[in-house]
Amino acid sequence: MVYEPQEDSFLLKEFVSKYSRGAVLDMGTGSGIQAREASHSKRTTKVFAVDIDKQALNYAKKHSNGKRHKLIKWVHSDLFEKFSKKFNHSFDLIIFNAPYLPQERREREIALEGGKEGHEVIERFLSSAGRFLKPTGTILLVFSSQTPHMVDLIERYGFAGKEIGRRHIFFEDILVYELKKNPVIQGLEKLGVLDVEYFAKGKRGVIFTGVFKKKKVAIKLKRETSTAQNTVVHESNMLKELNRHGLGPTHLFNTQNALVYEFVQGTHFRDVIGSKSFSKVCKEIFRQCFELDLLHIDKKEMTRPYKHAIVKGNKVTLIDFERARKVLQAHNVTQFCQFMRSHTKDERWINIGREYARKRDKATFERIMGMI
Ligand SMILES: C[S@@+](CC[C@H](N)C(=O)[O-])C[C@H]1O[C@@H](n2cnc3c(N)ncnc32)[C@H](O)[C@@H]1O
Structure with a gap:
């Protein structure tokens, strides 16, 4: 089923025209409405329009005959599956009007339903999106006020999120969020920590893993919701003292908000x-x-x-x-x-x-x- 543009599509489209620049990726393009809008901006240089549904892609392609639509490349893919390493850190803007409803029957309605609870496709998307986004890039993500775990997921996968649009429809609010890479993680990328990925969540800190000087490292960031003060610097100092006595994992370096230490295997x-x-x-x-x-x-x-x-x-x-x-x-x-x-x-x-x-x-x- 090709998703016919609805309220959420029109709400998102307003932001797409404002945010489009450079290389744009439209995930779950459906009818192609967002990809076309992105291509209309003079600041846009290319658009990749992705959908898991071949029928939707054929439909979108057929309805994109304008001059600027030549910028669009249509890709049949389950999320980022078809995007090789060469696309790492290459998009200025990634758009996703995601399927976010909870699944009602055994067969998933792919255009609308995100999985058992509704957030599952978004979670898979967030777990890889950071890799393809430029350090200064933006994600525009649409979901519903009823979609569970969203604040948590955004933080967990290394983003800072901000609501930029909201429309009330029936029993729910449709939300448009602007996501940027968490500035702390961006800072670490500049210091040479690569391939940062979510690992686990604690009461006060979130742990990511990454690669630093070719070795796997653990990265502890303070949770945004934690009110504890100076936890990262405190633990860093503690670890340095312990290391002098051969205890604890090796402290590598720290900033005010991030502690980078040896990832202990075992x-x-x-x-x-x-x-x-x-x-x-x-x-x-x-x-x-x-x-x-x-x-x-x-x-x-x-x-x-x-x-x-x-x-x-x-x-x-x-x-x-x-x-x-x-x-x-x-x-x-x-x-x-x-x-x-x-x-x-x-x-x-x-x-x-x-x-x-x-x-x-x-x-x-x-x-x-x-x-x-
Ligand atoms: C809510 S519709 C949005 C369509 C269009 N972007 C819009 O704004 O109107 C969600 C789209 O995501 C696509 N989709 C669902 N799961 C996907 C996946 N795993 N990978 C790529 N596309 C997916 C669906 O086929 C559908 O076209």
Whole structure:
């Protein structure tokens, strides 16, 4: 079914004429309405019009006979699938009036429905769009006020979003968003961090991965919604101190808003529980906790260390120091004793933990090691 231009198309078209310049990509071109509008701008040099639906492309092509329409190249593709590396960072403007309705029947209505909840095609689009957008480029994205997770997805895939258009239709608002690359990520690209991609989301930070000096790196950005102050600089300083003692992932560099450090490959501690290396790994975690105690650094979260250590062979790396603090008395060893107590249900872990908390000496620590 070729999508006949509707209210959302006309709303978007107004912005397309304002924003078009240089190389433009019209994703999900449908009838071709946006691609033609983009080609009419004197600032536009070429237009790629993409659709997964061949019938729509044939229709759009047939109705684009104007002189300026010669700028349009029609591409049959599922999102960016047919766009090779040579198109990396090459578009000034990417337009997408996306299918955003939730799917109603088994068969997806491709022009209208984005997947089970509605946001799925948009999510796939956002996960690749950054790669094809110039650092200073813009995305115009249309979705509905009913489309779930949008604010989250925009941040997660490294964009800063702004609502520029809204129209109320029946029970929903149609929204037009302008997306730019998150300026922090743009800054990192200038410093040589390439192929930045979303990795995971924490309470305060979002983690991306990237490539820096040919090595895979992790990048932690403060979440826009987090009110915690200076978290990135704090964790960077903490990591630098830990690195001097052979602890934590290697700090590479940081800015005010981004921390770039070694991407530690391996398995989360959680997945080592119950395996034959469990005891050995616990001993190593205890050893590092003891060292942290001596440094007066409270890592916190060692009662639930499931995602706080990465294990590869004999190497164990404690990660995630954003909540770590310098204190008079750190409680890493006692906290890990508490974890051992809840894991083994053995009360002796409570007693030895208490004794260690009182004495904080090597002899009690050695007895702890002997209990594993
Ligand atoms: C809501 S219509 C928008 C059509 C037109 N751009 C407009 O503004 O009127 C969405 C279009 O996206 C296309 N589409 C859906 N999924 C797609 C995908 N994975 N890759 C490319 N195009 C897709 C549909 O075929 C449809 O033509």
